[in-house]
Amino acid sequence: MDMPRVVIVGAGFAGLETAFTLRRHLGDGVDLTLVTDRPDFVFKPGMVYVPFGGAEDDLRLPLETPADRRGIAVRHGGIAWVETDPKRIALADGDLLDYDYLVLATGAAMRPEAVPGLAEHAHLIGTIEQMRELARELKRLRDAAVDGSPQHVLFLVPPGNLCPGPLYELAFMLEQWLRRSRVRDRICVTFATHEATYLQAFGIGLDRPVGGEFAERGIVGCRSAAVTSVEPNLVRFADGTARVFDLLVATAPHGAGVDYEGLPCDRRGFLLTEPQTRRVRRTEAVYAPGDAGDFPVKLGFLSLLQADAVADDIAHRIDPDAVKAPSRFDPVGLYVMERFDDAVFTQVPLTLTGEPAHPAPDDAGADHLVGVSPIWRLGKKALGIALPQQFRAGRPFHGGLPGGAAALGLKGMSKALADAVKE
Template sequence: MAKNVLIVGGGLSGTIVANGLCRQLGNEMRNNEVSITMLGATDTHMYQPGLLYLPFGRIRESELFRDQRKVLDRRVPYHIDPAKQIDVEGNQVVTESGKTYSYDYLVIATGSRIRPENVPGMEEGAHWFYDLEGARKMRDALEAFEGGKIVVNVNAPHKCPVAPLEITFMLHDYLSGRGLMDKTEITYTYPIGRLHALEPVAMWTQPEFDKYGIKYETFFNTKEVDPAAKTISSEEEVTLPYDLLVTIPPHSGAQVIEDSDLGAGGWVPTGRESLLREGSENVFVVGDTTNIPISKAGSTAHFEADTIIDNIASLCTEGRWARNYDGKVFCFIETGMSTGTYVWFNYTTPPNPGPPSQMLHWFKLAYNRMYWLSARGLL
């Protein structure tokens, strides 16, 4: 019996899984022993990490997008027909158009989305760079900015755990370059009692912020934004005035996850090593949509995808499990417009950011350019 692999979600992790399986299962696909199908929501694939550079005019919008079918191996049929109900008991997915796709192995790769509407006043009063429209507006606001109070407000959960640090360092450097830092104050807020969820990263960040005179407010869980008064307040009853508010909005998972009762908030309960949905033996979960308490990042998605490729290929051909995910994550961190550092860690090794350098910034830029090779599974 031919095995059907169904992938829901054509972003970074779903695409890496599809392309990697094609590489490993080429013979089986040729012999009609394995088929791979993908369901997606749009015909374009967005290179999300590039959004960090858009507000500073450091990337063109056209560099952010590719035709999803061109990024995907041509042996994988791609249907722009979003999943509406995922039935893990019946091994099938019903789409928005009413079609039903059955599977032997399912890969849920539906990612995460920003929810500024969940905080009163945030949509009206804040800027963000986590989607195209937001990054465009932030670019305009930055161009018009002539000095004043900037609040960088971080809400959880969110993807790319280092992006809030990066935007803060980049704002400082960009405004210094425009001669505006002597009349600008930057305050960074974070919901827990330190500057980053990962303690070593928090410890590294504090002296870096102190060096640049960046202020911070910890234990700041956003309650509301008042766009008229230009203030942001926390549950802890701290109110900060702002001239420019840059927020990392809270995120949730995809609607279909909640609609299918697969996880509160759209986060699917997932085995941290197996990457199997809890309670399923043929449903893998990859990327932002897992509930595993590690960074929601492209590199996490990539390393998880590699593990899932090995396991599905091994299960299809030999009926056996190949290997577990070790929690590996690797992220470059921009520490200004021309310096950077990096962190890597896994379930047993904590992160250890080193001193920033120009070379590491260039490595990040080179790595950015290789995103499309990553998505194709060539890196």
């Protein structure tokens, strides 16, 4: 009998977690091919350290070793198009690949061009190269301040951005870095976001602690500030106000990493999926875990949860005895925000409002946890070691011993170091 063929496109959180979980569930009973446009996995949560001198090499994980170890064929190059009948995809080099199940895990992309002037005048934070460039800018800024010239740094979250957390981290980390460099008093730091409350996707719970910390650390915070355009040294907002800057550090609106013609998607190109299985609607065997799909909050942790559900569903369909009760996607937002002197932890079940600009209801009840402690910094570092280690070994993050230990550790830490949010 022919072996079932699963083709996975994209080697990020979602693609690798799906591939390794399928191998764990089905052993040699499945033919796995990974299509990727880059030779490595990038651990993006660790990129926030790069502007402050953090090492880059640990963030890149070459794919050969784990793929060889798990018998996963790797095809380098992008995907060109998808067909569902017959079931096949074309690669950018013209080769065709047949599949029985297809996993599209090609992530999200920043679309700075959606805001006039943003690409030209802002430093974006989506790639390691951009973070390296930001490191140079921050040194320049610090040198200018040391030379006696006051500077203004503006952090900006534009409408349509679906992962603002790292920008908050960078603002807090910069504030501490400037303090340690003894130039904090010469640099004005402003954080402007289109969100009505800080980190709105996690509900109301982070608004007060973030706003309070902004005030305490002398960061000027502006909510409901929707950028309309960026000019040299000036950002204009929808309410007619404007803010000047010497350095603009920004995220950008998000769109799908790849536009898949012929598959159902929303207006930004994100694939429309069944909520629990992440199977692409109106298809029988195409899945979209992670940022490529239509879940409105983009996070690595959520990508892993979606990948687990996808792998379970496919494995169950291939061999119901291998996975008798497939897990379903039950969205929980989890984020640890580094601030150098401490870190903020949040965990919140994500029921959806159906409104992309305001995806989670404000009140998540007693299940919404927030904690602030220097010990959460260790939690972030531990996750940053455990996940790449698992992937390096060709193992999924969830399901194994380290994933289980991390989950247990988090549970213990959140019991001791986090409280339910009181609305």
